[in-house]
Amino acid sequence: MDAVDITLGTPALEVENLTVLRSGKIILKDIDFKINKGEFVALVGPNGSGKSTLMLSVLGVLKAQEGSIKIYGSRPMSRKLNGKIGWVSQAAANLPKEIKITVRELVSLGVVNATNLFSLNIKDRNNDIGNAIKMVGLEEEQHTDISRLSGGQRQRAVIARALASNAEFIMLDEPLVGIDRDARNSLLKLLDILCHKENKTILMVSHDLTAMRQTAHRIIYLEEGIRYDGISEDFPDFSTLAGLRGIEHVHDHDLLKTVQKGEED
Numbered sequence: 001m002d003a004v005d006i007t008l009g010t011p012a013l014e015v016e017n018l019t020v021l022r023s024g025k026i027i028l029k030d031i032d033f034k035i036n037k038g039e040f041v042a043l044v045g046p047n048g049s050g051k052s053t054l055m056l057s058v059l060g061v062l063k064a065q066e067g068s069i070k071i072y073g074s075r076p077m078s079r080k081l082n083g084k085i086g087w088v089s090q091a092a093a094n095l096p097k098e099i100k101i102t103v104r105e106l107v108s109l110g111v112v113n114a115t116n117l118f119s120l121n122i123k124d125r126n127n128d129i130g131n132a133i134k135m136v137g138l139e140e141e142q143h144t145d146i147s148r149l150s151g152g153q154r155q156r157a158v159i160a161r162a163l164a165s166n167a168e169f170i171m172l173d174e175p176l177v178g179i180d181r182d183a184r185n186s187l188l189k190l191l192d193i194l195c196h197k198e199n200k201t202i203l204m205v206s207h208d209l210t211a212m213r214q215t216a217h218r219i220i221y222l223e224e225g226i227r228y229d230g231i232s233e234d235f236p237d238f239s240t241l242a243g244l245r246g247i248e249h250v251h252d253h254d255l256l257k258t259v260q261k262g263e264e265d
C-alpha cells in the first residue's frame with residue numbers, strides 16, 4: 001500500500017481508531033486516516049460499506065463508539081468549526097418539486113450559521129452568496145427556480161450553498177449521481193479548481209472509479225476497513241482489488257457492475 005506522505009501538510013481531518021455502531025451493529029471498525037489541507041480525496045467502496053456512515057461521523061451526526069475524529073484539531077460539531085465545513089449530502093440535489101426556491105435563495109441558506117446569525121452584515125452576506133454562485137458558474141441562472149435547472153446545475157447549486165459559508169473543508173456524498181457526462185466533467189473541474197486555486201480540502205464519496213482516478217489526488221477504498229489508501233494513479237485494477245479484499249466471491253458482482261458503470265458513463 002502506497003500511503004500518501006501525510007507528514008508534510010497540516011491535517012484538516014484526523015480519524016484515529018474509529019469504530020461506529022448503528023442500531024447496535026458495527027459498521028466501521030478501527031478506521032485510521034488523515035487528510036491534509038488542500039487534498040482532494042475520494043472515498044470509494046461497495047454499497048453498504050459505510051461511506052455515508054463515515055461522512056456522518058466526521059460531521060458529528062453519528063457518534064464514535066471508540067476512537068477519535070479531529071477536524072482542524074477540534075472535535076466534530078465543535079463551535080470552532082462553525083462555517084468551516086461544507087456538506088453536500090447523498091441525493092442533495094433531489095429537492096422536492098413543490099419547494100419553490102431560486103438558486104440565489106438556496107445558496108443564501110448556506111451563509112447562515114449559529115455564530116453569524118445576528119452578526120453578519122448584509123453586504124458581506126451578499127458578497128459571499130455572489131462569490132459562491134460565481135464559483136459554480138450559475139450567475140445567469142441565479143434568479144431561476146431550482147426546479148427548472150438541469151440535474152448538473154442543481155448539483156452545482158447545492159455545492160454553491162456549501163461554498164457560501166466560505167467553508168474550507170468540503171464533503172460531498174455521491175455528487176455525480178444522476179448527471180450526464182458533460183455536467184459531471186464540469187463538476188469535477190470545478191472541484192479541482194476549488195482545491196488548487198481556493199485551497200479547499202475535499203472529501204468526496206463516489207462510485208465512479210474512472211472519474212475519481214482521473215480527478216482525485218488520493219483514493220481511500222472502504223470495505224470492512226480501509227483496503228487501500230494511496231495516490232489515485234496507483235489505485236489497483238479490479239482483479240488486484242479482488243485480491244486485496246481477499247473475499248472474491250462475496251460482492252464482486254456488485255463492484256464489477258459499479259466499475260463497469262463508471263467506465264461506461
Ligand SMILES: Nc1ncnc2c1ncn2[C@@H]1O[C@H](COP(=O)(O)OP(=O)(O)OP(=O)(O)O)[C@@H](O)[C@H]1O
Pocket residue numbers: 022023025027045046047048049050051052053054090
Ligand atoms: N440508521 C441505520 N441503522 C442501522 N444500520 C444502518 C443505518 N443506516 C445505515 N445502516 C447500515 O450501515 C451500513 C453502511 O451504510 P452506509 O449508508 O454508510 O453505506 P454506504 O457505503 O454509504 O452505501 P451506499 O454506497 O449505498 O450509499 C449498511 O449495512 C447499512 O444497512
Ligand SMILES: [Mg+2]
Pocket residue numbers: 051052053090173
Ligand atoms: Mg452512502
